[in-house]
Amino acid sequence: MSKIFKGSRKKLIEKGALNKYLKYASGEVILTIISILLAIQINNWNQKRVDRNEVRTIIGNLSDEFEQNKVNLKSKIEIANASLKTAKNLINLIGKSKAELEKYNLDSLMASSFQYKRFNPSEDVLNVLIESGKLSLLKNDSIRDLLYTWSSNKISLHEHFEDLDDNMSKILDYLTINYPLKNFDIYSHGDKTKGTNLKVDRYKIFEQLIFENNLENHIYYLSTYIKAMKASGKIIDEIITFSEEYQ
Numbered sequence: 001m002s003k004i005f006k007g008s009r010k011k012l013i014e015k016g017a018l019n020k021y022l023k024y025a026s027g028e029v030i031l032t033i034i035s036i037l038l039a040i041q042i043n044n045w046n047q048k049r050v051d052r053n054e055v056r057t058i059i060g061n062l063s064d065e066f067e068q069n070k071v072n073l074k075s076k077i078e079i080a081n082a083s084l085k086t087a088k089n090l091i092n093l094i095g096k097s098k099a100e101l102e103k104y105n106l107d108s109l110m111a112s113s114f115q116y117k118r119f120n121p122s123e124d125v126l127n128v129l130i131e132s133g134k135l136s137l138l139k140n141d142s143i144r145d146l147l148y149t150w151s152s153n154k155i156s157l158h159e160h161f162e163d164l165d166d167n168m169s170k171i172l173d174y175l176t177i178n179y180p181l182k183n184f185d186i187y188s189h190g191d192k193t194k195g196t197n198l199k200v201d202r203y204k205i206f207e208q209l210i211f212e213n214n215l216e217n218h219i220y221y222l223s224t225y226i227k228a229m230k231a232s233g234k235i236i237d238e239i240i241t242f243s244e245e246y247q
Contacts, residue, residue, distance in 0.1 A: 059143075061125045063243035069121040070236050073229060076119045080226050087113040087219050094212045098203050106202055107195065110179070111187035113215070114168060116222060118161050119229055121154070143242050150235050153228075160228040164221040171214045178205050 090109045093101060126147065175181060180196035205211040 058125075058129060059243045062129075063240055065122050065125045066236050066239050066243075070233070070240065072121065073119055073233055073236065076117050077226060077229050077233070080116045080222060080229070083113055083115045084219065084222050084226065087215060087222065091212065091215045091219065094206050094215070096206060101203050101206060107183040108187045110175075111184035114171070114218070115188065116164065116225070118165075119157065119232070121232075126150075143239070146235060146239050146242065150232075150239065153232055153235055157225075157228045157232055160221070160225045164218075164225045167214070167217050167221050171218060174210065174214055175205075178208075178211070 086109055090113050093104065093106075093109075172181075179202060180198065180200045183195035183202070186195060
């Protein structure tokens with residue numbers, strides 16, 4: 001092609017047809033520019049296609065990760081709800097007579113009232129997405145806003161759990177002195193050993209205000225932790241729903 005252009009250019013110059021040559025040269029420049037622009041456009045199309053495929057992969061991986069988190073969270077909420085229900089039943093026994101208390105398995109109630117677990121969501125995909133800078137590939141503001149909301153909610157969830165756990169430490173300090181922990185470990189940890197051989201008045205704490213206050217605080221912190229977990233659940237559902245719609 002270049003040989004043809006050079007031959008035509010030489011003939012035009014030799015004939016003195018400068019105007020025609022200038023037009024010809026201009027056409028040659030235009031064709032070159034068009035070729036470059038087409039090459040750039042094709043490269044852009046290819047890059048956009050690669051980006052779209054990568055975004056689909058990212059969204060798919062996020063969806064899988066948050067589906068697992070949803071299952072994990074559900075089990076943690078169920079455990080906490082069961083504990084909350086038992087704790088409310090337990091606090092209603094405070095101030096009751098010994099004859100009334102003897103109708104209940106106090107060791108089992110105590111063990112069930114303090115069962116809860118930290119929700120530790122998997123964030124491997126999200127962390128890779130942030131650390132690699134590929135979060136910018138998600139042009140949709142909705143999913144990016146959801147992921148930022150998820151991060152801030154996770155901090156709040158952690159704080160609620162720490163409040164619950166700190167209060168639990170106070171309760172354990174109190175029970176260590178006033179109640180045979182060995183007795184309800186049978187129920188809380190599946191400990192197959194027998195309860196304490198010591199003669200301990202397990203009914204005494206049901207006459208003490210400090211135990212009622214500790215238990216009341218436990219119910220409050222457990223309730224707020226459950227609410228925080230449910231809030232996390234809503235965000236998880238929104239992320240999963242978006243992922244399904246995107247794909």
